[in-house]
Amino acid sequence: MSWLESLKTDTPEEGYELAILLSRMAVKKMQPDDDVRSRLRGVYANDADSLTMASQVVAINFQTIAQANKFWLDVS
Amino acid sequence: MSWLESLKTDTPEEGYELAILLSRMAVKKMQPDDDVRSRLRGVYANDADSLTMASQVVAINFQTIAQANKFWLDVS
Amino acid sequence: MSWLESLKTDTPEEGYELAILLSRMAVKKMQPDDDVRSRLRGVYANDADSLTMASQVVAINFQTIAQANKFWLDVS
Amino acid sequence: MSWLESLKTDTPEEGYELAILLSRMAVKKMQPDDDVRSRLRGVYANDADSLTMASQVVAINFQTIAQANKFWLDVS
Amino acid sequence: MSWLESLKTDTPEEGYELAILLSRMAVKKMQPDDDVRSRLRGVYANDADSLTMASQVVAINFQTIAQANKFWLDVS
Amino acid sequence: MSWLESLKTDTPEEGYELAILLSRMAVKKMQPDDDVRSRLRGVYANDADSLTMASQVVAINFQTIAQANKFWLDVS
Numbered sequence: 354m355s356w357l358e359s360l361k362t363d364t365p366e367e368g369y370e371l372a373i374l375l376s377r378m379a380v381k382k383m384q385p386d387d388d389v390r391s392r393l394r395g396v397y398a399n400d401a402d403s404l405t406m407a408s409q410v411v412a413i414n415f416q417t418i419a420q421a422n423k424f425w426l427d428v429s
Numbered sequence: 430m431s432w433l434e435s436l437k438t439d440t441p442e443e444g445y446e447l448a449i450l451l452s453r454m455a456v457k458k459m460q461p462d463d464d465v466r467s468r469l470r471g472v473y474a475n476d477a478d479s480l481t482m483a484s485q486v487v488a489i490n491f492q493t494i495a496q497a498n499k500f501w502l503d504v505s
Numbered sequence: 506m507s508w509l510e511s512l513k514t515d516t517p518e519e520g521y522e523l524a525i526l527l528s529r530m531a532v533k534k535m536q537p538d539d540d541v542r543s544r545l546r547g548v549y550a551n552d553a554d555s556l557t558m559a560s561q562v563v564a565i566n567f568q569t570i571a572q573a574n575k576f577w578l579d580v581s
Numbered sequence: 582m583s584w585l586e587s588l589k590t591d592t593p594e595e596g597y598e599l600a601i602l603l604s605r606m607a608v609k610k611m612q613p614d615d616d617v618r619s620r621l622r623g624v625y626a627n628d629a630d631s632l633t634m635a636s637q638v639v640a641i642n643f644q645t646i647a648q649a650n651k652f653w654l655d656v657s
Numbered sequence: 658m659s660w661l662e663s664l665k666t667d668t669p670e671e672g673y674e675l676a677i678l679l680s681r682m683a684v685k686k687m688q689p690d691d692d693v694r695s696r697l698r699g700v701y702a703n704d705a706d707s708l709t710m711a712s713q714v715v716a717i718n719f720q721t722i723a724q725a726n727k728f729w730l731d732v733s
Numbered sequence: 734m735s736w737l738e739s740l741k742t743d744t745p746e747e748g749y750e751l752a753i754l755l756s757r758m759a760v761k762k763m764q765p766d767d768d769v770r771s772r773l774r775g776v777y778a779n780d781a782d783s784l785t786m787a788s789q790v791v792a793i794n795f796q797t798i799a800q801a802n803k804f805w806l807d808v809s
Contacts, residue, residue: 408455421728424497500573553625576649636759652801725804
């Protein structure tokens with residue numbers, strides 16, 4: 354079972370969650386140690402600019418997923 | 430009720446507001462503590478580069494939403 | 506009257522001006538105090554990297570507006 | 582006469598030059614003082630990261646212009 | 658044999674792996690020394706912002722690859 | 734003879750090389766002095782974040798070139 358079976362989601366909100374997963378997966382592949390990532394999360398979660406940068410990665414991934422789902426126009 | 434029912438908005442201005450919401454939601458999911466986020470807002474709201482970075486995230490999200498709404502061409 | 510009635514502009518230059526407006530509006534919504542923004546402008550307007558970052562936000566917004574106007578191909 | 586009559590150019594190289602112009606124009610509008618910009622250029626032109634950041638803005642603007650010119654496929 | 662025969666992949670997950678490869682290849686071409694890159698990896702893998710920045714590059718490359726694969730809609 | 738005759742390339746790998754060329758050309762136009770650029774290269778080639786930033790510019794340019802080549806789907 355793949356962690357990324359498809360870019361399709363039923364709703365925009367699920368698409369947003371998938372965008373967050375995509376953003377985190379790159380970090381996980383570069384830093385596989387769970388303890389290190391947990392410690393780093395404590396750092397960036399308390400830094401405004403770090404959070405903004407992370408939000409930007411989510412935005413880029415969300416754009417990709419939204420395109421893949423044709424912006425969920427049939428759903429809305 | 431989902432916080433993101435649809436990417437469709439009636440007007441460009443509402444689309445812009447939705448872009449801001451999308452930008453903030455990523456931050457909220459990474460830092461759920463309201464007090465911490467409120468404190469951080471006081472920091473970045475007084476730093477020129479922090480505001481520019483945040484404006485960039487809004488720009489990316491607005492691009493996605495504008496595409497979803499076919500740039501509101503029927504409206505204008 | 507909305508500050509963003511439409512993404513359509515008559516010319517590329519007007520589209521560029523609209524891109525600047527979009528870039529500034531996000532900052533204004535996060536820092537509504539005119540005096541603070543005026544002070545911050547004095548900071549970033551004298552910093553090369555700050556100006557480059559701000560130029561990048563304009564570039565992203567201009568891309569959106571150019572797409573909305575089908576790159577003004579009929580005009581040119 | 583507008584500084585941006587059209588996004589159309591005859592060749593990719595001219596499109597690249599226009600991308601540089603777009604990138605610089607945003608800076609000029611935020612810092613209209615020629616002397617200040619000239620001084621800042623001396624700073625960022627000798628800093629690797631500053632140059633990379635500026636190259637990124639050109640890349641975004643070039644993407645827009647390339648799309649507007651349908652990638653100059655008829656030319657090549 | 659080219660390191661980049663095609664942008665096509667069978668699955669989204671393979672597309673994501675290709676996005677990581679594209680991101681790393683640019684670094685490799687600018688810093689061909691394996692030992693230096695290995696040392697640098699030890700640095701950025703323990704820095705939250707460095708990881709976020711790297712995740713952003715993957716996101717951009719993944720967008721390109723997803724478009725090339727028409728978002729793997731036939732697969733899903 | 735132009736340094737950028739066309740965005741078309743025969744293969745994805747050549748497209749990637751062209752993306753690197755586009756990224757470097759902006760830097761060259763802003764810092765024409767070969768010696769200075771050579772010195773700066775020694776700096777950023779040994780800094781993880783600098784390399785990531787440079788990789789990001791390549792990613793954006795590669796997206797443009799991939800679109801221009803319709804993702805080389807006929808080739809693969």
